[in-house]
Amino acid sequence: MSSSLDRSVVTDARRLVVKVGSSSLTGPRGGLDGFRLQALATTLAKRALDGVQVVLVSSGAIAAGMGPLGLTRRPKDLATQQAAASAGQGVLMAAYTNAFTLHGLKVGQVLLTADDMHRRSHYVNASRTLERLLELEVVPIINENDTVATDEIRFGDNDRLAALVAHLVDADALLLLSDVDALYDGHPSEPGSRRIPHVRTVEEIAHVDVSGHGSQLGTGGMATKVAAAQMATAEGISVLLTSADRLVEAFAGEDVGTFFTPTGEKSPARRRWLAHATSASGRVVLDDGAVEAVVRRRTSLLPVGITRVEGKFAAGDTVDLCDVSGRVVARGLVGYDAEELRPLVGQRLERGTRLRTGAPAPRPVVRRDDLVVL
Ligand SMILES: Nc1ncnc2c1ncn2[C@@H]1O[C@H](COP(=O)(O)OP(=O)(O)O)[C@@H](O)[C@H]1O
């Protein structure tokens, strides 16, 4: 029987998110490596034809656009990266369309921004589209919408996006495919570095150096892959990190790559979104009693338990809830604008009180259903 605690989850998964990095699809000087892309598509198509719902998160647009634009190095400035992605995304999708068509499968392009993950309405919309594509037996192929991403709000690498997509579609497993076949206990170019076959807790790999450079065409290196694995496993999703070349062995259940066991339980979709996909617009500092109430008793947060309001936010935005030492203990959707909330700090508002804006009080600063303890 399949268990999320061992590798059988990869072989038995009914819904899989597979992320492939630029380095696995392209040659060293950019340009798509049609042979590798076809091999990947063939392996995934076999899975899909066996009834597995496969969602592919594919990088490679910038690298694929380098050839058409006459670039021999990955561009460093945002505008040229966006131009290359614009030229390359079509090339990438054309290659995937041809490769999957050979197996009688259809593909659908989905381009997402960090903002689409952050905004609840866009997130829900993306989820609906992906569900419909899967129902229609189409393989969704997702990439960041590079042409509209800005330096401040972009994924840059696709590892985090892949973890968020795994949350979004509630995948059984996430496969992170790179040019390196596993996580190593030192940079793989260092003699003596050894493969780490299994990670059960974050602490186990706290000593591992993942800061080393990545491939010439990839973006995040190993650090973003480990962070993505932690995001997925925290929500009960198993992760296998290996190379695209080892995918067939991975599906055969062989001991390849690095397997990350789930560290947490699956939580409701809305909480998953709140905990991982949103970014906080401000902070609200809680006194000890309020921390106790929110974290242990899971109650709504009222103005009386707040000692300080930091930043600029509007009602409905996400805020971090911190204890007096500044440690973030929870995150939630705030019920007030920052300016409206500041004068209420520490106040015990009686029922029937009206705020200066005319709105009734007390309403919770963060309702318990809009709150996730971190
Ligand atoms: N501890 C480590 N274990 C494995 N790979 C590492 C480690 N530290 C750094 N790396 C580098 O991370 C690279 C993969 O990241 P990246 O180039 O961003 O790939 P991708 O394009 O697949 O996202 C590998 O080529 C490897 O050299």
Ligand SMILES: N[C@@H](CCC(=O)OP(=O)(O)O)C(=O)O
């Ligand atoms: N969205 C970009 C991804 C950038 C990138 O290099 O990501 P990755 O190879 O996953 O580290 C692209 O398609 O080129």
